Amino acid sequence: xxxxxxxxSLELGGTKSIASLTQGTRILRQERMATGDRPEAVLxxxxxxxxxxxxxxxxxxxxxxxxxPVGLDTSREDFGYILTTPKPGWSNFNxxxxxxxxxxxxxxxxxxxxxxxxxxxxWGASTGCRTHAYLTIxxxxxxxxxxxxxxxxxxxxxxxxxxxxxRSPGDTFRGICSxxxxxxxGLISGPALISRAGGPVDQLSARDPIWAHVAHDLxxxxxxxxxxxxxxxxxxxxxxxxxxxxLLPTIHAEVAQRLSGYLHKCASADLQKRIRFxxxxxxxxxxxxxxxxxQALQSQCTNSxxxx
Numbered sequence: 001x002x003x004x005x006x007x008x009s010l011e012l013g014g015t016k017s018i019a020s021l022t023q024g025t026r027i028l029r030q031e032r033m034a035t036g037d038r039p040e041a042v043l044x045x046x047x048x049x050x051x052x053x054x055x056x057x058x059x060x061x062x063x064x065x066x067x068x069p070v071g072l073d074t075s076r077e078d079f080g081y082i083l084t085t086p087k088p089g090w091s092n093f094n095x096x097x098x099x100x101x102x103x104x105x106x107x108x109x110x111x112x113x114x115x116x117x118x119x120x121x122x123w124g125a126s127t128g129c130r131t132h133a134y135l136t137i138x139x140x141x142x143x144x145x146x147x148x149x150x151x152x153x154x155x156x157x158x159x160x161x162x163x164x165x166x167r168s169p170g171d172t173f174r175g176i177c178s179x180x181x182x183x184x185x186g187l188i189s190g191p192a193l194i195s196r197a198g199g200p201v202d203q204l205s206a207r208d209p210i211w212a213h214v215a216h217d218l219x220x221x222x223x224x225x226x227x228x229x230x231x232x233x234x235x236x237x238x239x240x241x242x243x244x245x246x247l248l249p250t251i252h253a254e255v256a257q258r259l260s261g262y263l264h265k266c267a268s269a270d271l272q273k274r275i276r277f278x279x280x281x282x283x284x285x286x287x288x289x290x291x292x293x294x295q296a297l298q299s300q301c302t303n304s305x306x307x308x
Contacts, residue, residue: 005060005297008050009289010099011112012066014087014139017042019049020286021057025123027286029053035067037089039082047102054103061106061300063293065115065285066095067140072110072153080109086178108296112136113158114151115288116278117144120235122291125279129232133225134278135160137218138238141185145229160221161185168216184221188214190240206246214240215247219254222275226255226263237278237285251275 006028009020012035021029031049035042050062069085071078080096096109110118117126117134126132126146134144141161145152152158162183173196177186186192193201196210204210222234241247252275256268265274278284 005294006057007290007293007297008053008059008062009286009293010046010050010062010064010066011115011285011289012042012064012095013112013285014067017046018286019046020289021053021059022287022290025280025283025287027283028057030286035087037087039090039093039095043095043098047099051102059105061108061293061297062099062103063108063110063115063289063291063296064096064099065110065112065289065292068111068113068142069156069159070095070109070111072157073155106293106296106300108292108294108299110151110288110292111142111144111157112285112288113142113144114146114153115144115292116237116280116284117146117235117288118151118291118295119280119284119287120278121146121149122294123280123287124284125235125276126233131229131231132233132235133229133231134235134237134284135222135225135241136238136284137188137190137236137240139190141189141238143225145231160225161189163221163224165217165220165224168213171213171216173213184217188217188240190238193240201240202243206244211244211247212250214244215250215254218247219251219258222251223255223258226259226266226274230263232274234275235278236275237281242277242281245277248272248275248277 004024006023011018017035018032069083071081082090082093084091113136120126136142143158143160164183175182175186176192177183252268252271259266
């Protein structure tokens with residue numbers, strides 16, 4: 001039996017960045033720092049950390065999973081860049097070049113949500129599914145979609161957090177997105193909820209009206225996602241979602257109501273299996289980078305075999 005390789009993961013999130021050394025789902029080592037507004041400092045810390053680990057525990061590949069939008073088209077000059085982002089200091093930053101210059105290893109690159117979706121398909125709650133999605137709700141709102149074991153990119157990659165939806169009745173919150181104001185991200189991301197509440201959301205009761213609006217907006221979006229992708233499974237992750245288990249029953253009921261029996265296996269009871277929380281929990285992000293690394297390693301092995 002071939003031993004599972006040790007790989008390195010770099011996950012750049014909206015709030016924190018995490019370097020991990022993993023073997024399958026085992027996290028062997030981990031370091032983190034605030035993402036902040038100084039990309040060069042974050043990258044220098046990450047590279048130094050990986051170089052130190054490499055001297056102690058050699059790893060076979062690196063997976064980089066970053067907040068977006070990012071350039072994923074290998075034929076374009078902006079491949080490996082973080083593109084136009086509301087995150088201060090990070091727009092048009094060449095993330096991948098310095099990592100490639102520092103390591104002679106297979107290096108995979110994807111969005112943080114794309115990596116998390118891939119990891120859930122390999123090791124988490126979407127194993128065995130051909131088409132599955134991962135929706136993260138944290139500092140931002142992002143979607144990763146996997147079809148036949150590969151993350152869907154298209155011309156860029158899904159930017160589902162910026163979809164605008166029918167508003168929840170009675171919801172007068174203006175939204176906070178600097179591009180679209182009341183898109184999904186502008187309404188239910190962590191910063192949006194803090195703005196709604198006027199303070200930390202941890203102090204809100206489970207019956208606060210804010211959560212009814214959040215459940216409405218998620219049900220609107222998830223209904224569209226099911227109709228457009230026919231995903232076998234949709235997982236909810238990120239700090240906002242994972243900390244609010246009371247949202248799921250309402251979401252299931254509201255999605256079923258919107259579908260009105262149109263789709264097969266989309267009654268409320270069926271949706272309990274189809275729409276659920278991420279199986280890897282808070283580790284979906286770090287293991288997302290690992291999944292991207294594993295895919296890069298597999299791709300190199302396949303190409304080497306073809307070139308023999």
